[in-house]
Amino acid sequence: MELTRYVTIGxxxxxxxxxxxxxxxxxxxxxxxxxxxVFVVRDFSGYxxxxxxxxGVVLASQIPLGYLLRGLRPxxxxxxxxxxxxxxxxxxQGGTVxxxxxxxxxxxxxxxxxxxxxxxxxxxxxxxxxxxxxTSPVQLTDGIERILxxxxxxxxxxxxxxxxxxxxxxxxxxxxxETEKIMKAxxxxxxxxxxxxxLRRARAxxxxxxxxxxxxxxxxxxxxxxxxARCYRGGEHRTRMKExxxxxxDAVALALTIAASFVFxxxxxxxxxxxx
Amino acid sequence: xxxxxxRNLTHVYLKGTPLExxxxxxxxxxxxxxxxxxxxxxxxxxxxxxIQHFNALLRPTGGALRVAGIDLANPRxxxxxxxxxxxxxFQYPEHQLFEExxxxxxxxxxRNLRLNENEVGERVAxxxxxxxxxxxxxxxxxxxxxxxxxxxxxxxxxxxxxRPRVLVxxxxxxxLDPKGKEEILGQIRALHQAxxxxxxxxxxxxxxxxxxxxxxxxxxxxxxxxxxxxxxxxRRAQDLAVLGLGIPAIAELMLxxxxxxxxxxxxxxxxxxxxxxxREALRWN
Ligand SMILES: Nc1ncnc2c1ncn2[C@@H]1O[C@H](COP(=O)(O)OP(=O)(O)O)[C@@H](O)[C@H]1O
Ligand SMILES: [Mg+2]
Numbered sequence: 001m002e003l004t005r006y007v008t009i010g011x012x013x014x015x016x017x018x019x020x021x022x023x024x025x026x027x028x029x030x031x032x033x034x035x036x037x038v039f040v041v042r043d044f045s046g047y048x049x050x051x052x053x054x055x056g057v058v059l060a061s062q063i064p065l066g067y068l069l070r071g072l073r074p075x076x077x078x079x080x081x082x083x084x085x086x087x088x089x090x091x092x093q094g095g096t097v098x099x100x101x102x103x104x105x106x107x108x109x110x111x112x113x114x115x116x117x118x119x120x121x122x123x124x125x126x127x128x129x130x131x132x133x134x135t136s137p138v139q140l141t142d143g144i145e146r147i148l149x150x151x152x153x154x155x156x157x158x159x160x161x162x163x164x165x166x167x168x169x170x171x172x173x174x175x176x177x178e179t180e181k182i183m184k185a186x187x188x189x190x191x192x193x194x195x196x197x198x199l200r201r202a203r204a205x206x207x208x209x210x211x212x213x214x215x216x217x218x219x220x221x222x223x224x225x226x227x228x229a230r231c232y233r234g235g236e237h238r239t240r241m242k243e244x245x246x247x248x249x250d251a252v253a254l255a256l257t258i259a260a261s262f263v264f265x266x267x268x269x270x271x272x273x274x275x276x
Numbered sequence: 277x278x279x280x281x282x283r284n285l286t287h288v289y290l291k292g293t294p295l296e297x298x299x300x301x302x303x304x305x306x307x308x309x310x311x312x313x314x315x316x317x318x319x320x321x322x323x324x325x326x327i328q329h330f331n332a333l334l335r336p337t338g339g340a341l342r343v344a345g346i347d348l349a350n351p352r353x354x355x356x357x358x359x360x361x362x363x364x365x366f367q368y369p370e371h372q373l374f375e376e377x378x379x380x381x382x383x384x385x386x387r388n389l390r391l392n393e394n395e396v397g398e399r400v401a402x403x404x405x406x407x408x409x410x411x412x413x414x415x416x417x418x419x420x421x422x423x424x425x426x427x428x429x430x431x432x433x434x435x436x437x438x439r440p441r442v443l444v445x446x447x448x449x450x451x452l453d454p455k456g457k458e459e460i461l462g463q464i465r466a467l468h469q470a471x472x473x474x475x476x477x478x479x480x481x482x483x484x485x486x487x488x489x490x491x492x493x494x495x496x497x498x499x500x501x502x503x504x505x506x507x508x509x510x511r512r513a514q515d516l517a518v519l520g521l522g523i524p525a526i527a528e529l530m531l532x533x534x535x536x537x538x539x540x541x542x543x544x545x546x547x548x549x550x551x552x553x554x555r556e557a558l559r560w561n
Contacts (some may be wrong), residue, residue: 005290013294028499067294185372188313188364189434190356190388207384210374 003176011173012136018249019061019134024143026250029129030257037261038123045271046264047119053260054126063133071129072122079121086114137169142244159235167223175216182211278306279344279442279474280330285324286338299325301498302339307476309441312468314419314506315478317495318520323478324367326495327444330476331362344441360389363440367447369431370424378404378422378430379415384437403436406471407463425456429463436467442474443467449484455561461488486510486524486545507543526550533557 004011019027034050041047058065072079075201088104095107132140145162152158183193186207193204266274287300300322300371307313315323328334329341332348332355333352343346344361366372375381377422379400404411407429414422421431432448448464449457465488470476479485485492485506492509496519502509509516513523513531522528530544530553544550 004295005293011295064294070293163359181366182372184328185364185369186364187333188331188359188366189385189438190359192356203339207372207374211372214374215371225375 003180004173011133013063013067013133014136015134016064017060017062017134019057019130021249022134022253023244023250024135024139025146025244026254027131027135028140028143028147030254031127033254033257033261034127035124037264038120038127040265042116043268046266049117049260050123050264053264054130055125057130061130061134068126068129068133072125075121075125079118080123082121083114083118086117087111090114090229109201137152138165139244141166141169142240142242146244161237163235171219174219175212178215179208180198181213182208277342277345278475280305280307281327281337281339281342282306282336284339285326285329285336285341287322287329287334289325291337296473298499303495303498303500305493305500305503307474309474311491312475312489313477314489315476315495316480316482316485316492316521319480320541321495322498323495324446327364327446327476327478330442330444331359331364333364338549341541346380360438361440362442362444363435363438363449363552365443365445367433368428369435369448370419370427371429373431376418377416378409378419379411381419381430382434382437385434389438396542398520399437399439400433403433404430406436406467407433408459409433414485421551425452425459428452428460432460432463439474441478444476446478448477449479449481449531457484464488482510482522482524483526486526494521507545510545510560511542 037050041050045248055065058211087106087110088101090107090110092112095109096109098106098111100106135143141162144165145158148156148161183191187193189206191207193201193208195201196204282303282305282348285300285303285305286298289295289297289299303322303326315326317323325334329348329547330343332343332353335351336349336398339349343358346353346358373381375384382400382403386399391399394467401411404414409426409429414426419427421532422430428448432445435443443464445464450462452460461484464475466539467473473527477484477489482516489506492502492506493500494509494516501519502512510523510527511539513527516523523531526547526549527545528558530540530542530550533554534542536556538554540550540553544553
């Protein structure tokens with residue numbers, strides 16, 4: 001039983017790659033630009049180019065592609081549902097009929113749209129996983145804090161939000177580990193989590209959830225105490241050991257991403273005209 | 277055949293991911309029924325990983341493992357039967373307590389075995405008594421209202437209530453005060469001597485090992501680097517130091533005495549033995 005094998009969210013894979021070295025702020029900005037591009041692109045030429053671009057980034061990041069694709073597993077069900085619903089219940093009238101199952105008809109247009117929507121979902125998951133795989137939680141929240149800083153005037157508690165995020169991300173693996181340990185301890189006393197109907201399975205979780213909550217509260221207490229003992233008083237007057245500093249490579253990476261995103265959105269007919 | 281038999285046991289965590297970590301490599305080890313074995317090694321050497329194999333909470337990713345005649349390389353092995361025979365007490369077992377009363381918590385295991393309530397009651401009373409907790413006084417209390425040492429003993433009782441033949445304990449004395457330590461270790465010794473349980477004890481305290489066990493297995497970086505009678509192993513102080521491990525305080529003291537010219541016997545591990553050895557060396561008899 002290895003829960004960390006199935007939950008890759010918030011996981012960071014330390015490597016010495018150019019993508020890892022980028023400033024978190026430029027990575028967050030690049031992800032935002034790409035997200036917009038994913039929604040603006042409308043034809044295969046654009047998606048093809050976007051795929052090539054993402055593959056390039058994956059190669060540069062030294063994250064194995066297979067591992068990245070594994071992050072899709074939790075959204076697989078959502079993906080299938082999206083495909084099925086969009087193919088058969090698209091509401092598109094007319095169009096070329098591809099095949100028919102009783103009363104439901106799949107048209108060429110509906111299939112195309114389903115594929116586009118499915119691709120968008122995949123691309124979004126990949127882009128955000130790339131961000132978390134290549135950016136340590138501390139860097140990520142530092143980046144978010146710096147991006148939110150100008151909004152402090154409007155009452156946005158930038159530092160507090162970032163600190164909460166850091167702590168939450170930091171504790172995902174800890175709580176997973178704890179869950180695994182408690183489940184094992186109860187299994188050693190004859191607990192079974194994979195047998196019986198839903199009701200029995202839910203009941204079997206009580207001996208896991210109670211100790212998990214107890215330990216989460218204990219950890220929260222200890223952490224709060226440790227922070228107070230070191231005079232933590234929120235963001236005022238706090239300095240940091242590692243200041244974020246934008247480097248020339250950040251400008252290059254961001255410029256490349258923006259330029260590429262514009263290219264992706266060029267419609268196919270324009271490509272045809274350009275290449276003639 | 278030995279009770280526990282592993283041959284070239286290997287375990288890799290998160291195999292096939294970028295985070296994979298080799299925790300055990302080529303571990304070959306056998307434990308006979310009735311032995312009291314200590315498992316010792318620096319942090320991260322694979323002690324906890326190894327013992328979780330003994331009741332099938334982890335499965336080997338390579339090599340062969342048989343426990344109580346059950347082949348654990350076989351994915352369809354009878355795990356339920358095995359977990360009843362091999363009781364595993366995790367590190368900080370008090371973190372697994374969850375019921376409203378001490379009685380119900382200890383009864384969790386027997387109830388999972390679908391015993392009738394009479395038998396459950398018998399087992400609860402028996403196992404609480406084994407760890408020195410009075411069932412009448414503590415049975416109705418909430419486990420969360422107990423002291424650290426009491427909670428730990430109740431948690432160990434929860435495993436004993438399965439009536440295992442083999443008891444495996446991961447650092448049972450960690451984080452307790454000296455008195456709590458003494459009590460728990462004394463009870464474990466009694467379980468071995470009076471109940472005839474086979475005991476495997478993971479510890480990183482050399483003094484505990486010297487006091488309790490006959491045989492010591494030393495792990496380092498996922499491999500068994502030494503395996504033999506306690507006294508022989510503690511004679512290899514230098515090899516142990518290379519691994520970042522020390523020797524019991526008394527053995528250390530004897531080494532220093534010898535170093536400063538007092539010819540005490542090197543084969544001295546406990547306070548009583550030390551008294552005899554020093555008197556002999558000083559010719560005080
Ligand atoms: N659940 C896990 N997932 C991944 N790696 C683990 C896990 N548990 C232990 N490890 C790794 O396996 C190695 C051995 O750990 P462990 O058996 O806990 O050692 P010990 O008990 O001797 O301190 C360590 O390097 C540890 O980081
Ligand atoms: Mg351990």
